[in-house]
Amino acid sequence: MNIAFLTTIFPMQEKFLIDFFNSLKNQTYKEFDIVVVNDGYKNFGKIKQKFSELRIIELPFSSTLAKNREYGINYCIEKKYDVLIFGDSDDYFVPNRVEKVLEKLEHYNVVVNDLTLFDENGVLCEKYFSHRLKNNFVFDYEFIKNKNICGLSNTAINLKILRNINIPDNIIGVDWFLYKQLLKHNQAIFTNETITFYRQYENNTVGLKNDGKFKFWWEN
DSSP: OEEEEEEOOOOOOOHHHHHHHHHHHHHHHOOEEEEESSSSSSSSHHHHTTTTTTTTEEEEOOOOHHHHHHHHHHHHHHOSEEEEEOOOOTTOOOTTTHHHHHHHTOSSSEEEEEEEEEEETEEESSSSSGGGGOOOOOHHHHTTTTTTOOOSSSSEEEEGGGOOOOOOTTTTOHHHHHHHHHHEEEEEEHHHHHHHHEEEEEEEEOOEEEETOOOOSSSS
């Protein structure tokens, strides 16, 4: 099985990338490529050297947020990967993330895992979605058409369900755009048996704290 772990990077704090790649180095399942769309991060060679045991594929590309994602996804399709796991480069992951999503993808084409929210002061909320959803909850388009739990840091798919995509330049919610299409014809399973540590800071476009609340869907 050929597995790609896809991310995008940009001018950002080096410590975020160190956290990201450390968590991938510590995965219990090791046999995957890390596909990195690099939009302007300088000296990425230093990071690749530090994590030389990882199979990192760098794709220099500079465009909009949507087109950077599109480029990375289409690369993985063209290279005929079987599984695509998404992860934001300013987040990090518990050691069983790759292993657990592969287990779930044997039965479902889309896997969504839980989030633990944190910032520079520590954990803000553990297993955020589990406050509303039960483990192994199965859902489709009808569930997400007016809400969003499918992010590009906590999802994975069997690539057989996706052909080359075109994401409009002006799309901010690339994750919602993608999964609203995929879940019209596929079911997803939610798991809290693995976790994405989802960083909260000023450059996040979703999930930011506002008046003491985190925006996903039920606070709107």
